[in-house]
Amino acid sequence: MSETDKTTCFEPWNEVGKKPLIEFRGVSKKFGALTAIDNVSFSIYEREFFALLGPSGCGKTTLMRMLGGFETPSQGQIFIDGKDISTIPANQRSVNMMFQSYALFPHLTVADNIAFGLKRSDMPKSEIAGRVDEMIKLVQLGNLGGRKPHQISGGQRQRVALARSLAKAPKLLLLDEPLGALDKKLRQETQFELVDIQEKLGTTFVIVTHDQEEAMTVSSRIGIMDQGKLIQIDTPDRIYEAPTSVRVADFIGDVNLIEGNATTTANDKITIDWAEGQPALTAQTTANIKDGTKITFAIRPEKIAMSAKRPDDALNAIEGHIHDIAYLGNISIYKIRLASGHMIKAQAANTRRLSRRNYTWEDKVWLSWTETAGIVLTK
Amino acid sequence: MNFRKYLLILIPYSWLLLLFLVPFIIVVKMSLSDTEMAIPPYYPYFTLSEGWQGIVNFFSELDFENYIFLAEDNLYWKAYLSSLKIALISTFFTLLIGYPIAYGMANAQPEWRPTLMMIIILPFWTSFLIRIYSWMGILSQEGFLNQFLLWIGIIDQPLTILNTNVAVYIGIVYTYLPFMILPIYASLEKLDISLLEAAIDLGCNRSQSFWLITMPLSKAGVIAGCFLVFIPVLGEFVIPDLLGGADTLMIGTILWQEFFANRDWPVASAVAVVLLLLLMIPIILFQRSEQKQREAEQ
Amino acid sequence: MKKIMLSLMASLMVSTSIASAAEVRVYNWSDYIDEDLIEKFEAETGDKLIYDVFDTNELLETKLLAGSSGYDVVVPSASFMERQIKIGVFQKLDYSQLPNGKNLWDLIKQRTAKYDPDNAYSINYMWGTTGIGVNIAKVKEVLGDDAPIDSLALIFDPKNMEKLSACGVHLLDAPGEMIPAALQYIGEFADSKDPEVIKKTEAVFEAIRPYVTKFHSSEYVNALANGDICVAFGYSGDILQARDRAAEADNGVEIAYNAAKEGAVMWFDQMAIPADAPNPEGAHKFLNFMMDANNMAAASNYVYYANGNLASQEFLEEDITGDTAIYPTPETLKNLFTTTAYGSKEQRTVTRLWTKIKSGT
Known part of the structure; x- marks a missing residue:
């Protein structure tokens, strides 16, 4: 990107x-x-x-x-x-502003809308037309300069609004x-x-x-x-x-939030006790966390791997049942219910055809991730 | 489905036919007749009892004599022109007073607007005649206005306002003000506030943004208001009769005189037909501007 | 008497449905009867009386000329009635059904016979004069103590009018009343129908027009009573009404009415039965009822007008018979004259002249 x-x-x-x-x-x-x-x-x-x-x-x-x-x-x-x-x-x-509603002046043509601010500035009259043309080209409005706002499409109006707010540089x-x-x-x-x-x-x-x-x-x-x-x-x-x-x-993207109590095990590692009968999770953090602090462990669904059997080398692995599957085309989101009652979302790319999907409802699966996959949040 | 469609069109058209076209044709027919002291006071009178020949006779008796009479006597032209002048001037003043009121209403806090609207409409709940009679009480020689002005010492002789054209203008502007305010208010209220912010953002000061944005965008309301005032004022009859003086000449008064005082129904009808034709011009202009407005809003 | 707008509204409200036999429909001037008489008539005859009112002769005439008014008794002024009789608006009275006709006053009958020969179509209801109403104090303040308040010179002499214009003068907006008065003032035949003679009044009005506050036929009642104007040329009944209103209001305004000493127009309101009256029998019953001396006296006692019923005079209150503004002295009575209606063509000349006088156009 x-x-x-x-x-x-x-x-x-x-x-x-x-x-x-x-x-x-x-x-x-x-x-x-x-x-x-x-x-x-x-x-x-x-x-x-x-x-x-x-x-x-x-x-x-x-x-x-x-x-x-x-x-x-x-x-x-x-x-x-x-x-x-x-x-x-x-x-x-x-400072100029492009309004959410575009606020184009309905009684003026596209060109006059763009020229509106220029006419109020100290730009010489002779230069205004040139500047308007320049702006029309910049936003690729072609020959729509003579149209009124109600005669053009929504996308075109958006361009006019942009051109108008940029005209005064x-x-x-x-x-x-x-x-x-x-x-x-x-x-x-x-x-x-x-x-x-x-x-x-x-x-x-x-x-x-x-x-x-x-x-x-x-x-x-x-x-x-x-x-x-x-x-x-x-x-x-x-x-x-x-x-x-x-x-x-929580606001940006999808995330699983797991609350638990932290215990520092190494310099930058903690373990998180988060539910009875479930293995503690291990995570890396640079923050200095006192033992017993209540923290939230955040992990994105795409960072969670799913498998039918417990992966041997996984540091963090939990067992659950597939509760629901959301098919989004390129990916699928799985909702997995843990024995503790937690609901965890995991994401998998649909590299195979739907009919040959690995997992289905009520299948038992293992969720696993590395110690750096998630983030420990104290706020 | 088709039947329902026709029915829908039929209702307004039959309304128009019954309440406008039929009376209008009767008036036109009367305007082509001659006055006569009889029941009814004009001739020829349309009857079907004499068969086809009767209808032929009827039409052969009609002529444009009354219109020629109207054209030849300068009284009528002067009355039309004077009405036109009074209508134009009062429309102007109604706009001058109505616009700021509408503007103030549109810019008031939203919770105040229904109250303000009510204040504008409230006078309609009292009889129009009573309100004009109270203006006579206000404007007369011994009226409240003169007493007030004398009391605060601005004048030492009572002003003669009642029975002059000034009183007519006051009466008309007062009576028709709501017809000006309401359409302007409607167009100002619709005005997107972000347009004014955009204008300021692009370098306008407050007065520039008013003249460049608010004014052009409330034009439709202003035009509607002007026509709503101008058209009825042109034929106004009660206000000049009650508030006007010897000098007040309006076509509505002439019409009344022809019909009642002269019992000349044919000439009265001719006056009415000409008045209607004169009104057609602003009405057509009004329709056009409305249509343009509708197209622009699509 | 010509509250134009009210009359227009009344015309909208009056229904024209056809009366059944047991109904008598009467169309009279507003404020022109003692309402108790309506109940009394219903009680005596068992007929239902439907009583509507109008404000102008013109309105009544328009209704009558349009035909099928639905009324059994109407009350036009004599000068209007004259031409209405000629075109067959009314039916002849059947005096055998009107035993109370004996009560009528011959003096008035003689005068009304000019409009309605032999009084064949109508009986007199009320009559009065057209004259000058003044706010005594104000006129004396402007013109001095010897102001000619009983002379046509008060309103037709520009010198007087110039001074009076400061306090306000209303003249009737009725050429049929004003032109005869002006002719009388310049010594012409007041009831002249000669266009050349009538045109002479133009100069008279031209000279005083700038000083006239308003030509109007009803506003002067209020204006005079409130003290807004000091002189009005109008109908006796209206001015007396203004006099009484001012006295009631106790606002310091004192009004006096005089029929001009040079001669004044006498007017008559006549009861008549339209040719197409649905219930002529009931109409006769009503006329006979109204000609009863007691009933007529009750009406006059209520409205303060003189009536054409000699027998009723003994039942009239003293302040009516004793008021020379209502019942003039025999000498004044001699000076009163009557006018007749203009023909169609003359009417147009007169109206046009009148418009020109009023508006200067």
């Missing part, structure tokens, strides 16, 4: 002394008694494609609207380029659920286009989304929000592979 390559060479957040483009310092926002944003501090760097991900109502849109100037923080400060933006009104910020582009209104196939295509455009222009993008796949696909870093708090900011792969809390692990 190209993102993986990118993250290896593009990591401004790890550069010492690098000045962020945007900085939130202790920002809170209250709507009456409701706290929408709770003491958030973080930075976004130039050329980043930053995704704010979280369930609806988590505060991600409010956070973005503060950047756009449509909300003001109740507490704390926001800096863009080192300047406190609370003093700059929304129409004078070098803002330092920062905010995208509020930009692909939410598109169907799945179109959405996936557009995600890649969005990334291409962002790389081409070098503009900093902040995207708000509730779709983790979208966030993973497009962004350089993801900020996970929950109940007004930023609970983890990291690259997509680390968010997935190394969540720092149960919430993040």
Whole structure:
């Protein structure tokens, strides 16, 4: 994946002394008694494609609207380029926003929509038409410039909205659920286009989304929000592979969560007692965990191997019965009931035809994984 | 299925036929007759008792004399023009006052809107006549307005407002204001707030976003409101009669006079037909703009 | 008397269904009878009396000319009735069914005979004059103590009108009343139907038009009573009503009514039976009932108008018989004249002239 390559060479957040483009310092926002944003501090760097991900109502849109100037923080400060933006009104910020509903002006043509912001800027009139053409080409709208928004398709409207918000060449582009209104196939295509455009222009993008796949696909870093708090900011792969809390692990992808008590056995190894009559699990962790601490062991279904017999060399192996099978085409998800009552999900690639499947309902199976397959979470 | 489809179309069409077309044809026919002191007070009178010849005679007696009369006497043209002027000016003022009210309503807290709507509609619950009579009480020489102005010392002589065109404008604007406010409010309420945010985001200040976005997008409501006010005001008769003075000349008053005072039903009918034809122009324009609006919303 | 809108609404509400034999349908001016008389009639005859009201002669005429009004008794003013009789709107009265006809006042009968020869179609209900109502205090304030409140000069002399315009003047919006008054003022024959003579009034009105607050046929009742205007040329009954309202309200407004000393138009409201009345027998019963001296007196005592029933006068209250604004002195009575309706063509000339006078167009 190209993102993986990118993250290896593009990591401004790890550069010492690098000045962020945007900085939130202790920002809170209250709507009456409701706290929408709770003491958030973080930075976004130039050329980043930053995704704010979280369930609806988590505060991600409010956070973005503060950047756009449509909300003001109740507490704390926001800096863009080192300047406190609370003093700059929304129409004078070098920030543009692409609205979830696209907010295209229905009475103006596509070209006039794109030119709208340019006409309000100090760009000479003679250059506006050229810039509009450029934007139309950028988003591949062809000869639709003369159409009204109601005369074009949903996907085309999305492009117009993007072109309009990029026309003024803002330092920062905010995208509020930009692909939410598109169907799945179109959405996936557009995600890649969005990334291409962002790389081409070098503009900093902040995207708000509730779709983790979208966030993973497009962004350089993801900020996970929950109940007004930023609970983890990291690259997509680390968010997935190394969540720092149960919430993040649970929110991103599918995960099995097993609670138990930890006992340190070696420097970086612990055993977990998690159910009576079940063998303790062994896991690696760098965290310093005291004996007897209640922890959660998180393991992704695809990290669990299934076999009819107990694998001889497996460090962690549990026996169970197949309770349910979900066939998803390329993979199948198996739900396995353990004797302890736990339900564990395991994933297997369907490399064989359905009729020749190895396991079926009520089959007895062994689940096994290595000591590094799962993560020990204390939060 | 087919039968039901026809029935559905039949109902509005028969409604139109019964309540508009038939009376209109009667009025047109009357306008081509001659006035006569008789029961009914015009001739020829349509009867089927004389058979085919009677019908032929009937049609041969009809002529355009009354229309020629209307064209020749400048009174009627002046009355039409004066009505047109009064209708245009009052529509303008109704818009001037109605738009900000509608705008305020649309921007009020959602929980307040039903109350505000109620306040706008409330006057409809009292008789229109009673409301106009109360305006007479407010505007008269000894009325509340003059007493108030005298009391706060702005004027030292009572103003003559009642029985002037100013009173007519006040009465019309007051009466028709809800017809202006409601369609504008409807179009403003529909307005997606994110469009205004987008405009501000793209560099507009508040007044630019109003003139470039809010105004054009509420155009349909403004047009609907203007027609809803303009069309009935053109034929308005009660308000000029009660609030207007000797100088107030409106075609509605002339129509009344022709029908009742002169007992000249044919001329009255001709006046009414011409008024209707004049109204057809704005009504057709209105229909067109509505249709365009509907197409745009699809 | 011409509350235009009310009358339009009334016309919408009045049903035209055909009356059954036991019903008598009467169509009279609003506020024009003692309601107790309706019950009394029903009690005496056993017939059901359906009583509807109108506000303008024009409205009544429109109904009558449209035909099948469904009424058994209607009450047009004599000047309107004259032409209505000619086109056969009414049926002749059967005086054998009207024994109380003996109570009628010959003096009034002579006058109404001008409209209805031999009183063959109608009997008089009420009568009055058209004259000048003034707010005494205000007019004296403007014109001095010797203001000519009983003269046509008050309203037709521009010098007076210019001063009066400050406190407000209403004239009737009725050319049939105003033009004869103007003709009388300039010494012409008041009931002239000669277009050349009628046109002479244009100059008279032209001179005073700028000072006229409004030409209207009903608003002056309120306006006068409230003190909004100081002079109104109108119907005696209306102005007396305004006088009594102001007195009741005790608002310091004192109204006086005078029939002009130069001569005033006398009007008559006549009871008649439409040719197509569903129940002519019941209609006669009602007319006879109303001609009873006691009943007629009760009506007059209630509405404060003079009636055409001589026998009723002994039952009238003193403040009616004693009020010269209601029952004029014999000298004044001599000065009162009657007018007749205009023909169709003259009517148009008069209306056009009147519109021109009112609007300057």
